[in-house]
Amino acid sequence: MIKQLLTTSLILSSFSVLSANLTVEEQRIEKASTAIPQVLAAFSEDIAQFERSWKNVKSYKQATDLLHDYSSQLWLAAKQRIIASKSYDDRELYWARLLSSKVIRTTNPDFPLTTTEQHALLTMLENGSRGRTDLAYSKNTNKKILLTGFDPFLLDKNINQSNPSGVAALLLDGQVISYQGITAEINTVMVPVRYEDFDQGIIEQLLAPYYALNNVDMIVTVSMGGKEFDLERFPGKRRSVTAPDNANIVYGGTQTAPLIPSLNDRLLPGSEFVQFSLPVTQMQQAQGQFKINDNHNVITLEKAFAPQTLAELKDAIAVKGGGGGYLSNEISYRSIRLRNELNSDIPTGHIHTPRIAQFEPATEAKIVKQIKAMLEQSLVAL
Template sequence: MLKLCPTLGLLTTLLLPLSVTAGVEEDRLPKAEQAMPDVISRYSAIVNDLSDKYQRQKNELKVTQMVAHEGQRLWQQAVRDVSSGHYDDRSLYWSRLQMRTLLQRQQPAFGIADWQREILTKAVEKASRGFSDINYADDAQIKILLTGFDPFFLDRHIEQSNPSGMAALALDGYRFQVNGKQVQIETVMIPVRFADFDAGIIESLLTPIYRDNRVNMVVTVSMGRNDFDIERFPGRNRSAKAPDNRNVMTGADKEHPQPPKLDGKTLNGPEFVEFSLPVAAIQTVKGQWKINDNHTVTTLQRGTFVANSLSELQNSTAVEGSGGGYLSNEISYRAILLQQQLGSRIATGHIHTPRLAGYDAQTEQQMIVQLKAMLTAAAATL
């Protein structure tokens, strides 16, 4: 059986032909193992358990449940690690890719078709991102759903961390009291992949949330600029000339912005939408970084400017929303658009954390401290 252990390392076990069956993300595993072996091997016991159980599995009906269980186990262990003071989101990302590789390369005790492998891969993806672990306690009076992102731009910095992903791990299940009410935060991790967005990953996650209306706030988080930015006017279109984690480029740029897709069709909606987070309360928080209510947008007609109102942006073509022209802007746009389409009253918006090159546990921990205070201030308004 294939073993992923610190002693042998991934170079021993994964330098088999990867490109035939795996994607660009998986192909980075050997380089990542060389650069940060301790990060890559941190959850090797969980990955090995998946390998053993998968190859021994004889029940075709139970294999998907088993794979999902191991994916959820990976997510929960990463959450426990960060909660106990090990501030590192990267092991979760790379261990998930190890699991994907195993499912593509290995064979259970029964024969398996390609379409079945795809189902298993999706099961481990969903479970290891916290999608199957959104559970609010019965006594939670204020409920917040927060999303973070995987590390990205890994061909620039293979050791890159993502403070928003760190936030998702640090805040999953986080409970506190404000104004005598019990608050609980649940979180999920979002992939940095255009295809997942086009396939409706955000709509699939949030549709039941907005229909149910029992959650009080949806906060999408990503890594951004120099300070904390709360993005007031997300734009509809993609315009960033930047690859996703599979090195996919959309072909869009600032002269030729492109709308995203949803289930094969163009995502229909206004060029700009507006957040509904309690920004004034959030900005009362004092911390290491400034907290900006960012009104800056870019349109084809006027270029880059500070918009004072949503009405000012009517009859404009979005190039960049306040959150930019990449997936961080898009997740906010999709969330707010869906909230409006479903007539939900849930406060929704996006927070950009300060930018971080590579990995710095102390700085990221300080970001989480300030973000917790910001969310506490927001919860106090509910």
Template sequence: MKLSVSTLLVSVTLFTSSAYSNSGLFNTTNSPYTSLSPTYEEKRINDIQTNHTEILAPYQKFIDKFSKNIESITEFSSLLNFAKSTGHQLWAIAKKPSNNQLKDDRPLYWARLAISQILRQHTQLLDLDTNKRTEIFWQYELASRGKTDINFKPSGHFQVIITGFDPFYLDQNIIQNNPSGAIALSLDGKTINIDDHQVTIKSFILPVRFEDFDKGMVETLLTSYMRVPLADMVLTVSMGRPKQFDLERFPGLRRSTPFPDNLDIYTGASASNPLLPRLNGTTLSGPEFVEFSLPAAAMQEATGAYLIKDNNRVVTNQGERFPKKLVELNNLISVEGSGGGYLSNEVSYRSMLLRNQFKPTLPVGHIHTPYVSEYNADEQRAILQQFERILISAVKASAAQ
């Protein structure tokens, strides 16, 4: 996901915006965790259910069954367990093995929203307080994004975590997909042998929402696997620039995108006003820039339809820079990291901050996939195939060290 302050790949039409305060206080009438009425994101589901029923078809019976079964639940604890179990089942359906390895990330995204809308209505009927609603939706989101499916254990296997993102640009194209989410679903649970190493892959898909990042979703998903550590490599992935993969060398701390998230939330950030993200009610603390630790040279040798660029471009308070080393960015304020000023840069920064805290030698880094304007199976297959080669090259080089 690439929204650059200096270069915007797709024009953005501004709709009625929702308020956001960088103090960490979100408008509770448009929060996926506290809102009693459908959120801005959930309201888009009406278009899908009316005009694009084929996208929801893999989940429609499951959604109908959920809508019926929830009616008999009257207690908070039962509803919490039901929500968590439902999220886990959503993920299981999305990653279910098939003869066609290629996955479409859109059915899971829209099914999650269809069910969260039903779940939201039921929490209102039960008159649950804000804390209980938040807990229900937090557990539902985590489970439906792959959290409860992770089963990494200490072993001789090489264990890789991949994170993708939900679709975005949805007010411009309601049926937009995100190649990074499709990659996450296609590779989740896959085991491959690379130079006598058994490599196991597990995935998460993150929301395109500032609130979830400020609540610590990235840290919640990754910390337990990086602290022990159980993961041997972490690749965060999002959709980026046309016709190329980018290995984002220097993620930056601050947000600078002036554009909204999937909830139509604006942070007030801009190139002239880069803002610090939040983490569980406090300002996210860390250096202005960090550096990824993936074997970029080996990854660039992965052949395919697209160029692979080791991208070292950043924007600082003193302008654009192309540093060769992290030390060249000392005493400069981040405006854009190599991955931009939006949430793709931020997941990269947060994951590397965890790496630096728990295991500085862990290979961690962000990859931007080529940009796509709509779902195209041939295009998605080419992206996935080359990404797999990039991953194999990264594992070979890391395991050899």
């Protein structure tokens, strides 16, 4: 309790900084510190130490060294914490990252910091604390798997929201799985729920090296979806939902006027629909509480239906792919489009997990266990 009070005091005392200096996500810290103080307290000592160190850095070089070490340690500590506590809680890392970025944005170090330098340091924090600097495959396994999860989202609707895909990313990173004598090492990355990051090519930057070199055996993107597990057969190109991202940006696409996303200030290239290549038959054999669907459902400007082949979508305009019209569908589309462009043969596709209403550790434990089982079953087909 004392730790929580100290954390809340630290959070609120620093909130005297004009909120205009903060991102939309950082502005939610004030509400979260009251609603879920124990979550924000999880890394309070680490953040306090980081703030002390930040105030004392004398040069940009010292700042980059600090951010490199701190962001990597935050990711490592979050993984260790969720495994040791068996809490199935991805929220702690999400809010710790925002508390840390708030320090950078609102507290002056002991040297003149330019806007460009600040942006670079914030990017370092993002990359390190999301696992992007921790992607080395170091185990002597037969196969290599890359998996992505997402941050919690729709936090204005429920500040207590968790995301099973993020829990899976934290728990499975660095793990070795095996099935019928075949072993695989899993590496994971946590992805932000922000349109701008996608438009700036965050997914392409992450995945291009793997597709270019064909040096992993499967790429699986994961997000929270509906009532059951859905393996999304036909991701669509366009955005068509009115739900905001975590920056409270609504892209503007609708069911009658779906919009094409951007890639580095140009319209995202590629066909309206693509087809995933995960080993469906094997993955559907994974035992667990939830049914695993091979989801063919899509919506085009003309109709909603369940095509059996990609050829049936040849002249269609995408409204919703198998994964919908939001970023969970889009990460799947972008990864598969890039795979095809780079002539890679890495099996790639999206798993939509069952939906949770807030933080539901018992349900999330079952979801992660079944995701792991899906990955294990898939090994015989890779």
